[in-house]
Amino acid sequence: MNKESGKSYTVKEATLKLMQYCAYRDRSQKEVEDKLTQMRMIPAAREEIIIKLMQENFLNEERFARSFVRGKSRIKKWGRHKIKQELKLKEVSSPVIRLAMTEINENDYKSTLYALAEKKIPLIKETNPFKKKKKLYDFLSSKGYESHLILEVIDDLTS
Incomplete structure (x- = not known):
């Protein structure tokens, strides 16, 4: 059982917590949605928080995808197929994946x-x-x- 499962959050508390979560490293929208689900936020609140995170540039799918591609190709030494597959699992859209793949020299x-x-x-x-x-x-x-x-x-x- 997660430590978050017993606590309930206001939208403001959850937003602050997710801002810290996204500031630590770039996150995909799916990771943020999963975190909000784990925090037991209702769908309307999840949507409101995600929109706020995007407006304030804490959540940026293209930036996430680009840094993911750079990291996996340079540090983990993954090939294009594996990187694309992982991005698809994180529900990143195909146009964003294509853009991010340009990070590979x-x-x-x-x-x-x-x-x-x-x-x-x-x-x-x-x-x-x-x-x-x-x-x-x-x-x-x-x-x-x-x-x-x-x-x-x-x-x-x-x-």
Whole structure:
């Protein structure tokens, strides 16, 4: 049981709490809606709070998506597929996802993919070269990279 579930909030208290929640790091609208539901706010109050957060720029879906893309590609080294999938799970709209994906620099993206592959190859304990390539492919694919890029990297690094 959550600590919030027993307490009831006024709209003003909930708004302040959500302002702090959004100021800590960018949040998606779904995360904010989930938080308000968790706080047991009625739908009319949730809508009012979300509108206020947007007006005061605490909640900005595009800013959230852009920072999410930057963080996941640079820090977690995720590929485009995985990033898009996660944004869809957070109910970010397709146009905003397309805009946010422009945060990925193509050269950085490819060099990250190469670096991941170069680091992974020595760790694969497989003597059969085909199985080794398959394991590398599966690993890079699970990180969300596109197949044509993975195949390009595997060809470059294993030939």
